[in-house]
Amino acid sequence: MSVQAQQGIATLRIPEGLGGLLPALILIGLFFVVPVLALLLRSVTDPAPGLQNYAALLGDGTYARVFFNTFLVAAVVTIVTVLVAFPVAWMLAIMPPALASILFGIIILSMWTNLLTRTYAWMVLLQRTGVINRALIGAGIIDQPLPLINNLTGVTIGMVYIMLPFMILPLVGTLRAIDPMTLRAAALCGASPLAAFRRILLPLSLPGIAAGGLMVFVMSLGYFVTPALLGGTSNMMLAEMIAQMIQSMLNWGLGSAAAFILLVVTMALYALQLRLVGSKRAVGGA
Amino acid sequence: MTQAFLSIRKLRKAFGAFTAVHDVTLDIPKGEFLTFLGPSGSGKSTTLYAIAGFQDPTSGDVLLQGKSLLSIPSHKRNIGMVFQRYTLFPHLSVAENVAFPLRVRRRPDGEVKRKVADMLALVRLENFAERLPAALSGGQQQRVALARALAYDPPILLMDEPLSALDKKLREEIQAEIRRIHRETGVTILYVTHDQEEALHLSDRIALFRSGRIAQIGTGEDLYLRPANEFVAGFIGNSNFLAVEHLETENGAAVVRLADGSIVKGVKAADKLDRGQKARLMVRPEAFHLTGVPGTASLAVEIVDAAFFGDRRRVVARTASGDEIDVRPTSDAADPDGADAGSSRQIFFDPAAAFLFPA
Amino acid sequence: MLLDYDRLGWLKVALLGFTALVAAFLLLPVVFIVLLSFGSSRWLAFPPPGWTLKWYQELFADPSWIEAALTSARIATMTAILAVAIALLASFALVRGQFRGREILRGLLLTPMVLPVVVFAIAIYAFFLQLGLGGTTIGFVIAHTVLALPFAIIPIATALEGFDKSIEDAAIVCGASPLQAKLRITLPSIRIGIFSAAIFSFLASWDEVVVAIFMASPTLQTLPVKIWSSLRSDLTPVIAAASSLLVALTLGLMIVTALLRRKLQT
Numbered sequence: 001m002s003v004q005a006q007q008g009i010a011t012l013r014i015p016e017g018l019g020g021l022l023p024a025l026i027l028i029g030l031f032f033v034v035p036v037l038a039l040l041l042r043s044v045t046d047p048a049p050g051l052q053n054y055a056a057l058l059g060d061g062t063y064a065r066v067f068f069n070t071f072l073v074a075a076v077v078t079i080v081t082v083l084v085a086f087p088v089a090w091m092l093a094i095m096p097p098a099l100a101s102i103l104f105g106i107i108i109l110s111m112w113t114n115l116l117t118r119t120y121a122w123m124v125l126l127q128r129t130g131v132i133n134r135a136l137i138g139a140g141i142i143d144q145p146l147p148l149i150n151n152l153t154g155v156t157i158g159m160v161y162i163m164l165p166f167m168i169l170p171l172v173g174t175l176r177a178i179d180p181m182t183l184r185a186a187a188l189c190g191a192s193p194l195a196a197f198r199r200i201l202l203p204l205s206l207p208g209i210a211a212g213g214l215m216v217f218v219m220s221l222g223y224f225v226t227p228a229l230l231g232g233t234s235n236m237m238l239a240e241m242i243a244q245m246i247q248s249m250l251n252w253g254l255g256s257a258a259a260f261i262l263l264v265v266t267m268a269l270y271a272l273q274l275r276l277v278g279s280k281r282a283v284g285g286a
Numbered sequence: 287m288t289q290a291f292l293s294i295r296k297l298r299k300a301f302g303a304f305t306a307v308h309d310v311t312l313d314i315p316k317g318e319f320l321t322f323l324g325p326s327g328s329g330k331s332t333t334l335y336a337i338a339g340f341q342d343p344t345s346g347d348v349l350l351q352g353k354s355l356l357s358i359p360s361h362k363r364n365i366g367m368v369f370q371r372y373t374l375f376p377h378l379s380v381a382e383n384v385a386f387p388l389r390v391r392r393r394p395d396g397e398v399k400r401k402v403a404d405m406l407a408l409v410r411l412e413n414f415a416e417r418l419p420a421a422l423s424g425g426q427q428q429r430v431a432l433a434r435a436l437a438y439d440p441p442i443l444l445m446d447e448p449l450s451a452l453d454k455k456l457r458e459e460i461q462a463e464i465r466r467i468h469r470e471t472g473v474t475i476l477y478v479t480h481d482q483e484e485a486l487h488l489s490d491r492i493a494l495f496r497s498g499r500i501a502q503i504g505t506g507e508d509l510y511l512r513p514a515n516e517f518v519a520g521f522i523g524n525s526n527f528l529a530v531e532h533l534e535t536e537n538g539a540a541v542v543r544l545a546d547g548s549i550v551k552g553v554k555a556a557d558k559l560d561r562g563q564k565a566r567l568m569v570r571p572e573a574f575h576l577t578g579v580p581g582t583a584s585l586a587v588e589i590v591d592a593a594f595f596g597d598r599r600r601v602v603a604r605t606a607s608g609d610e611i612d613v614r615p616t617s618d619a620a621d622p623d624g625a626d627a628g629s630s631r632q633i634f635f636d637p638a639a640a641f642l643f644p645a
Numbered sequence: 646m647l648l649d650y651d652r653l654g655w656l657k658v659a660l661l662g663f664t665a666l667v668a669a670f671l672l673l674p675v676v677f678i679v680l681l682s683f684g685s686s687r688w689l690a691f692p693p694p695g696w697t698l699k700w701y702q703e704l705f706a707d708p709s710w711i712e713a714a715l716t717s718a719r720i721a722t723m724t725a726i727l728a729v730a731i732a733l734l735a736s737f738a739l740v741r742g743q744f745r746g747r748e749i750l751r752g753l754l755l756t757p758m759v760l761p762v763v764v765f766a767i768a769i770y771a772f773f774l775q776l777g778l779g780g781t782t783i784g785f786v787i788a789h790t791v792l793a794l795p796f797a798i799i800p801i802a803t804a805l806e807g808f809d810k811s812i813e814d815a816a817i818v819c820g821a822s823p824l825q826a827k828l829r830i831t832l833p834s835i836r837i838g839i840f841s842a843a844i845f846s847f848l849a850s851w852d853e854v855v856v857a858i859f860m861a862s863p864t865l866q867t868l869p870v871k872i873w874s875s876l877r878s879d880l881t882p883v884i885a886a887a888s889s890l891l892v893a894l895t896l897g898l899m900i901v902t903a904l905l906r907r908k909l910q911t
């Protein structure tokens with residue numbers, strides 16, 4: 001290597017100060033912050049300056065119904081996801097490693113498989129002439145196909161499917177951080193399995209449940225693809241309504257205002273979640 | 287021995303091909319402080335876990351007042367336990383931790399309050415009732431754990447190396463506390479430790495474990511002064527082992543020949559030995575003296591290193607057969623400078639303080 | 646005892662049974678779609694009346710599917726390269742930098758992960774319409790890099806946090822230039838993080854639907870957009886064939902990840 005090349009390399013360096021952040025900040029500033037702020041601006045200027053878009057959204061019963069539906073679906077999905085995820089995470093946290101790695105493999109496969117692929121599969125499975133209805137009719141359990149798609153049931157099944165990994169994986173971490181000796185101590189103190197669960201295991205995993213549940217709730221609030229494909233017109237969710245306002249109705253003012261409402265709610269809940277995760281760390285250190 | 291309160295009958299625990307506990311049998315009278323002492327992996331904790339119900343033994347039985355405990359799940363055994371790691375419930379205050387066993391037993395509120403106050407007074411933590419465990423030091427946490435384990439007046443208290451995570455000063459402080467609480471409550475305590483000083487300090491009796499078996503059970507004095515075998519002699523206190531030849535048995539005591547050819551009479555032997563059999567003679571470092579009195583045995587050594595420690599000297603000496611031995615005689619004005627490094631001389635010991643084991 | 650696998654008794658049976666059901670639930674759509682793609686029924690009857698490869702033939706005979714897949718691969722590869730490069734620079738600053746507002750900047754860079762995609766999608770759509778970047782490859786790559794950046798920063802920053810900087814300093818004391826020390830010592834040490842970042846940002850772009858739906862033009866559409874528009878018209882088994890190939894890709898990626906991790910860790 002020549003002396004000049006040596007010097008060239010010696011002066012080149014990966015910056016460790018603010019400089020290294022520059023490309024990321026330019027990208028996020030120019031192509032994330034600016035467009036989002038422009039959208040916010042549009043919600044109070046399009047078609048005319050003022051708050052009429054927000055007044056329209058919050059004053060109209062149709063839109064109120066969409067807001068209500070969005071919260072309802074997100075809440076139902078969150079509750080079901082927590083109830084299903086907890087026992088699975090519990091077992092994953094303590095089962096033999098060989099068995100756990102198989103289960104982790106299934107979870108990762110489901111999580112990494114293309115979102116549309118998974119939703120498509122549920123559309124086929126849940127439709128009137130789909131596998132589930134045929135199987136139920138074939139078994140003589142029902143004689144008319146159940147309405148499993150284009151309604152709350154379909155959205156819930158599809159969304160829970162997508163959210164489960166996001167709940168299970170962090171909960172495994174929370175449960176693994178609990179010393180099994182604590183539960184042994186509870187048993188020797190006289191706590192039956194039910195009492196030990198209610199008084200020790202559940203309270204100790206509550207920070208993880210709350211943080212994961214809030215994350216699932218926030219993600220569900222703004223979800224677009226699955227509700228659009230598995231939900232019905234009578235229970236449209238906010239993200240789909242925003243897309244329709246822009247794409248079909250070309251009503252940029254109203255769409256931007258609705259998007260901004262979604263943004264504010266999401267960010268507020270996200271801030272709450274950060275605080276929960278923070279407090280979880282504090283408890284975990286005990 | 288009076289009628290056994292807690293009995294362990296031929297307890298065996300195997301993990302696959304490895305047997306952690308080999309047919310251990312033990313009787314513990316009510317109110318005794320019994321320590322399981324032994325190196326790690328000797329089966330002492332496994333035995334304790336079988337009593338607590340954390341592990342099912344492969345065979346054998348554990349009886350409390352004549353009734354088998356094995357078919358009873360842990361939460362109905364009514365046994366108290368303090369663990370090696372801090373196992374306080376991190377989300378509950380100190381008072382609620384102590385109250386926990388009473389609450390799951392659905393005791394009335396007034397009784398719970400009274401009992402918690404008594405227990406916190408017992409471990410001298412009255413002023414910490416509302417703190418969370420994370421706000422306590424390690425020693426305080428173990429005292430709360432002790433209060434929690436005693437709150438429901440269990441007939442037996444198990445302690446699994448409860449002081450091993452604490453520093454030396456705290457350890458001594460809590461040892462004193464445990465002795466006091468044992469005296470005041472009269473609870474039967476089974477205590478596991480690998481620290482012989484702790485065992486000697488605390489226990490009525492010590493069961494010394496080795497490879498899943500009890501090598502010897504007895505008082506600290508028994509184990510120190512009358513070790514049943516070479517393992518016990520080597521584990522408890524410091525010992526020197528001199529290679530000797532057994533000559534004969536005379537008046538119930540052994541006669542041996544040391545490596546330097548001198549004959550020692552009146553030695554206690556753990557097992558019966560044959561004439562001419564090779565054997566090992568155990569002599570504690572502090573049993574050696576630099577000056578001889580009539581009746582003591584003598585040993586020719588070369589002094590390798592010597593240091594003065596006030597009440598005692600610490601001398602490393604080499605015997606005629608080349609073994610290095612540890613000698614800690616009391617400082618003796620009559621022999622002020624006779625132990626310089628490099629010098630050769632005689633050292634002395636009382637044969638009655640020596641033990642003979644088969645080689 | 647509730648956390649001792651061997652001491653749960655009947656509870657273990659119940660919980661394991663439930664866990665097996667959930668595993669089946671997670672596996673069901675994936676397995677089902679692969680089976681259906683080989684079924685001969687156009688109306689997706691199950692079990693299929695017969696087995697066939699004709700949906701795969703139809704898929705490969707249709708240039709718009711191939712075109713869409715190639716577009717997605719191109720955009721996702723560029724996104725992954727760009728996101729990892731930017732994330733690498735940013736991570737050194739975020740982990741080692743000593744400046745005010747570091748936590749706030751970290752939060753800002755991670756925000757695209759939390760903000761509902763639909764909000765970002767219409768925002769960037771409107772912005773690109775004005776800049777004339779709508780429906781262009783560059784537009785796609787920029788938008789996807791914004792979305793992928795958090796998924797690239799998190800694994801790299803985590804790996805860097807776990808790397809002892811004194812090892813790098815030792816290399817410099819041995820005579821390496823700061824850049825040489827980083828290239829020869831630090832980067833190889835955090836390669837698992839970099840590799841995860843590449844996979845995650847590739848997938849973030851490859852699977853991205855919402856921004857793509859808004860940005861797609863008749864001449865430029867990604868695979869998810871192609872699937873989306875097919876889904877809205879009918880549930881043809883050709884989608885099942887395309888989906889099965891995506892499942893195969895996922896499995897392949899998982900296996901490569903597992904093998905590489907094992908290799909890199911030893």
